[in-house]
Structure formats: C-alpha cells, structure tokens
Amino acid sequence: xxxxxxxxxxxxxxxxxxxxxxxxxxxxxxxxxxxxxxxxxxxxxxxxxxxxxxxxxxxxxx
Amino acid sequence: xxxxxxxxxxxxxxxxxxxxxxxxxxxxxxxxxxxxxxxxxxxxxxxxxxxxxxxxxxxxxxxxxxxxxxxxxxxxxxxxxxxxxxxxxxxxxxxxxxxxxxxxxxxxxxxxxxxxxxxxxxxxxxxxxxxxxxxxxxxxxxxxxxxxxxxxxxxxxxxxxxxxxxxxxxxxxxxxxxxxxxxxxxxxxxxxxxxxxxxxxxxxxxxxxxxxxxxxxxxxxxxxxxxxxxxxxxxxxxxxxxxxxxxxxxxxxxxxxxxxxxxxxxxxxxxxxxxxxxxxxxxxxxxxxxxxxxxxxxxxxxxxxxxxxxxxxxxxxxxxxxxxxxxxxxxxxxxxxxxxxxxxxxxxxxxxxxxxxxxxxxxxxxxxxxxxxxxxxxxxxxxxxxxxxxxxxxxxxxxxxxxxxxxxxxxxxxxxxxxxxxxxxxxxxxxxxxxxxxxxxxxxxxxxxxxxxxxxxxxxxxxxxxxxxxxxxxxxxxxxxxxxxxxxxxxxxxxxxxxx
Numbered sequence: 001x002x003x004x005x006x007x008x009x010x011x012x013x014x015x016x017x018x019x020x021x022x023x024x025x026x027x028x029x030x031x032x033x034x035x036x037x038x039x040x041x042x043x044x045x046x047x048x049x050x051x052x053x054x055x056x057x058x059x060x061x062x
Numbered sequence: 063x064x065x066x067x068x069x070x071x072x073x074x075x076x077x078x079x080x081x082x083x084x085x086x087x088x089x090x091x092x093x094x095x096x097x098x099x100x101x102x103x104x105x106x107x108x109x110x111x112x113x114x115x116x117x118x119x120x121x122x123x124x125x126x127x128x129x130x131x132x133x134x135x136x137x138x139x140x141x142x143x144x145x146x147x148x149x150x151x152x153x154x155x156x157x158x159x160x161x162x163x164x165x166x167x168x169x170x171x172x173x174x175x176x177x178x179x180x181x182x183x184x185x186x187x188x189x190x191x192x193x194x195x196x197x198x199x200x201x202x203x204x205x206x207x208x209x210x211x212x213x214x215x216x217x218x219x220x221x222x223x224x225x226x227x228x229x230x231x232x233x234x235x236x237x238x239x240x241x242x243x244x245x246x247x248x249x250x251x252x253x254x255x256x257x258x259x260x261x262x263x264x265x266x267x268x269x270x271x272x273x274x275x276x277x278x279x280x281x282x283x284x285x286x287x288x289x290x291x292x293x294x295x296x297x298x299x300x301x302x303x304x305x306x307x308x309x310x311x312x313x314x315x316x317x318x319x320x321x322x323x324x325x326x327x328x329x330x331x332x333x334x335x336x337x338x339x340x341x342x343x344x345x346x347x348x349x350x351x352x353x354x355x356x357x358x359x360x361x362x363x364x365x366x367x368x369x370x371x372x373x374x375x376x377x378x379x380x381x382x383x384x385x386x387x388x389x390x391x392x393x394x395x396x397x398x399x400x401x402x403x404x405x406x407x408x409x410x411x412x413x414x415x416x417x418x419x420x421x422x423x424x425x426x427x428x429x430x431x432x433x434x435x436x437x438x439x440x441x442x443x444x445x446x447x448x449x450x451x452x453x454x455x456x457x458x459x460x461x462x463x464x465x466x467x468x469x470x471x472x473x474x475x476x477x478x479x480x481x482x483x484x485x486x487x488x489x490x491x492x493x494x495x496x497x498x499x500x501x502x503x504x505x506x507x508x509x510x511x512x513x514x515x516x517x518x519x520x521x522x523x524x525x526x527x528x529x530x531x532x533x534x535x536x537x538x539x540x541x542x543x544x545x546x547x548x549x550x551x552x553x554x555x556x557x558x559x560x561x562x
Contacts (some may be wrong), residue, residue: 002156003562011150014306015310018147022290029302030288038349039140046147047340047492053153053562054336060327060558 007053014046065382066218069281074385076254077231081306083234083250088445091239095430096168098240099409105245105328107334112249114322114335116398117311119252122465123205124259124352124392125371126283131354132296133367135287136295139351145309146343155314157561158483158552159323160332166550167271170406171320171454171479178482178548180541181490185414187497188475191412192317194501195471197440200403202465203396204228205232208452212388213372221452229445230548232400233438243323244401251394256342257390259349262375262384266356269379276356282357304518308469309364314479315472316398318406329559400444407434467508470520471531474500476529483552485535500527535538 001009021042025058029035064103096102105113123142159174167175172192176185208224237245250258270276314320328331357370364373371392373386410519412433417424424432472499481488500523506512507519509528514522 007153007562011296014150017142018144019299022136023302027203027289027291030285031281032288034288034310035136035290036139036288039136039143043146043344044141046150047344050150050153050340051337054156056560057157057333058560 010049011046014042014049017042064218065386066215068382068386069215069219069389073227073393076390077227080231080235080247080250083246087242087246088239091242092461094425095433096167096411098103099169099405099433100304100321101241101245102322102324104417105241105325105331106327107331108339109245110322110326110331110335111338111342112252113398113402114319114339115346116248116252117322117402118339118343118399119255119395120399120465121203121347121392121396122208122348123395124353125206125210125345125368126352126465127350128354129370131351131367131383132357132364132370135284135289135294136351137290137291137292137302138354139347140280140290141302141306141309142347142351145312146340146347149313149336149343151311151338152313153562155320155334155483156323156336157556157559159320160326161552161561162524162548163324163553165430165555168324170410171314171317171412172410173418175475175478175482175493176414176418178541178544179478179490179493180302181494182414182418184478184490184493185418187494188317188478188509189410189414189418189471191359191497191501192476193407194490195405195408195468196318197444197467198447199468200440200444201451203400204444205452206447207393208395210372210389210392210446212269214375214385225445225448225452228397228400229441230306233441235401236437237396237434241405244398244405245537248398248402248410251398253392254340255391255398256346256349258384258387262380262388263353263356264350265372265380265384266353266360267301269374270359276352276359278465279359280355284362287355287358298516300513300516300518300521304470304521305466306465307524308409308473308520310468311473311476315469315476316558317403317410317472317483320479321406321409332420336382355411364491370422400441404440404444405435408433411440438492466520467504468519469525470504470508471501473520473524474504474527476524477528481531481535483535483549486542486549487535487540489535489538489540490529490543491532491538492531495534496531497526499530500524500550503527 026034072342172185207228208221211224354508357374478493504523
C-alpha cells in the first residue's frame, strides 16, 4: 500500500469514528468526558496525523 | 461616557490601525494580476497562516457557532471539528494546488479548472457558482457587524451604519494593495480575534467559578446538552451530516480559501501555514463552543441561538470595555472574510469571466483594471443584499443557516476539483453538468424546505452531483493529452519534495 493510499484510508477511518463513537457509543454519557472529550481528542489525532505527514515535506530547488 | 461613544472610539482605533497596515503593505505592491491577487506567490508562513485563519473564520464562529451550541449542545462542536478534521486533506491538496499554480501561473482556482479540463466553460460555471453563493454569504457577515454594533451601542448606532463601516473597510483593505493589504490586515485581525475571544471566555468562566465548576454546572444544570442525538431533538444524524458535509470540503470548495493555496513562497512557508492554521483553528473552535455553553448557563431561555453572544456581552459581569473589544474582534472576523471574498470574486470575474468569455484578448493591465473595479461593485451588491435582508422581519440573525446554505452550493464544485487532480477520465461536460444540476437541486431543496428521507439539501445535491460527474464523464471524451501532462507533472514533482 502506498503512503497516498494509507493516508486516505486513515482519513476515512477517522471520519467513520466521527459518526460511530458519539452517535452510537456515547449517546448516554452526559458528561464532558463523553462526546465533548471524544471530539476534542479525535480532532487532535487528525491534526497530529497531518503534522506527521507534512513535517516530512522538504524544500527543493525548482 | 456612553456605550455608543466607546463603540465609535473602538471602531476608529481599529480602522486607523488597519488603514496604516494596508498603506504599509502598499509599499511592496508591484505590477500585474499575480502580484495584486496573490502577492506574487511570495508570502511567508506566518502571514499565510494568519490570513488563512482570518479568511476561514468569520462572524459565524462567535455568533453562529456559539449560537448553535447554545441552542443545540455538543453536536455543534462535532460539526465544526469535522471541518478541522477535513483539513487533513490539505496534505493532498495544498502541495498540488501550490505546484500547478507555480508551474502554470494560475491566478484563480477556476482558471486551474478551465485549463485542466481544456474548457473555459468549466471555469465560468464554477465562477458563477461562487458568485451566486458567496455574495449572500458576504452580505450576512455585513449584517452580523451591523447588528452587533447596534446591540452593543444600545441602539444608538443604526444597523445600516455598521453595515456601511464594514463595507468601506472591506473595500479599502482589498483595494489598497490587493492580497498584500488583505493578508497583512488579516494577520492583525486574526490576532485580535483569538486574543479577545480567549480573554472574554476567561472572564466568563472565572465568573462561573473556574473550568471545574463550569463543566460541573453544565453536566448537571442543562440535561441533554452533552450528547447526540440531543434529548430535545435539536441534533439528529441527518442534520449532522447535512451541515458537516459542506464543511468537510470547505478547504477546496470555497475559492477565497483555496486561492490561498497558491500564495506560500516555499515549502517551509506551506508547512508553517498549515501547522499554524491547524493550531489556530483548534483553539478558536473550542473557545467559540465553550462561549456558547457559557451562554446556556448565564442567559438561558433566549428565543434564538444567534442572540446568545449579544445577550452574554450585555451581562454586567462583562466590563463595557471588554464587550467593545469583543465586538471589534467579531467585526474583524467578519471583515477579514468579506475582503477576501471580494478580492477572490474580483479575480474570478476578471480572469474567468471577463478574459475567459467576454474579451480573451484583454491585456494584463486591462484585466487588472477590471478586477479592481469589480471590488467595489461586488461590495455594493453585498451591501444592497444585506440592507434588503436586514429590513425583513424575522431574519435578523441568519448567519448559521445562510453560511451552511452557501457552503452546500459551493460543495457542488468538489467532484470537479477531485477529478482535476486524481481522475484522468474526468471531462468538462461531466464537470459542467454536475455543478449546474447539483446547484439547482440544492437551491430547490433549500427554497422548498423539502428533505426526502430527512436528508439535507447539501447531501442530496452532493449525491446527484457525484453521480452525474462520474456518469457524464464516462459517457464523454476527456482532454486526454492535458490530463496526462497535468497529472504526470504532479506525479514527478510531488516525489521530489516528499509530498504524498
């Protein structure tokens, strides 16, 4: 699997979690540690994943 | 001294500083379309990150999103963070836009599409899509400024005066030095936005006894606010997808932000722009949502969510000075979005409609003159729209629904953009048909309020659009040579810088 395919697969997985966890798993957790915390951590993971990829970009003379 | 005096005083300082920054930016202004609309593709990472942030985040955040949170709870956080998660796609699109922008000299995202599909009608169609859906969106920002100034001055400043101030600032920031003045004033405004919103949230949370007490009260005092679907039915999965889908692709569907992908001067600047924006977006989103939650505790029972921010700012716990600074912060968020929209739409008109369709032989200087004339014309159209809507009873606060409707329309260009970069078989006919029919579906469903199966207009429009794009492309002839050359160039260039 190429890096390109991995990155799209990972992104699709994150989007699937966006629906599955808050909408089906945490529906009765009426606390900040429920959907609020999930979404905050979830997007932090997405942001970190983007950092992992783009920090490897390098300058090239064009 | 009255609240109105301090509002005028705050606005005067804001305008004076913004004007000084714009005039300083003009000293670096060179000649030509690329210089005026893209700062000659030479912006550093820090300014790029701040202008991207200020352009993306509008009055929607502290009024619309806070109001949505107030009205509907934690689902608003998930909806807005879906946009930020979608920014992961920048690892694919940022390098691609940047590389082809440099190689082929594109000024607007529509010009990229025209060239890639070898059809000026693709550029014109997506340009009209942007004009139709972005002008009302810009107008709503103007109204937000008008109502906010009116509210904080306790009715002394008329709504229309606030709208005029916003229009004049937006014209000035975008006309004085094009993207250079927009980017520099955006940077100034982005810093105001984040600092004042964090400060006022701090004051409110302190008044509620600190974060521990704030969260505790939220869990016990307002049942149903921290789960989806919400108990009172404000959020359901169809609404979530309907609102979040256009937001997910905002980074490529909205030309005022996708045009920003052409401007970083280097790979390092690109990395700084993306990283800086992601951090800014994360913090600003959490602040806006927590602001909305604090309103649920402190000003319960409002009829409309969009009234939450003005009501919260009117509380005695917020000092008048801080309320006025927050008003300036929200005004800055609105104006920094409007001026970018004006600048992008004027470049799109000049390049993709005037040069593309009306006068292909126009010189670059003539094209630039057209673009510069279009800035005040677009601003006046947005002003008239805002004024007209502001007179309508019951439509005083409509930032969230109109923002979502605008993005749902712009979403129809997304399959065309994906096809340009990733699918050699994509055709101009597929692009044009999918954009037009998808936009008609969205508009019809928006106007009639029809939601078959409970799905939102953007969801239906997007499904129709994707099916048509693929189906019509497979049935028509692609620009094979250009597709090979365009995608082939990217394949090689991406490898060199370790892009994926």
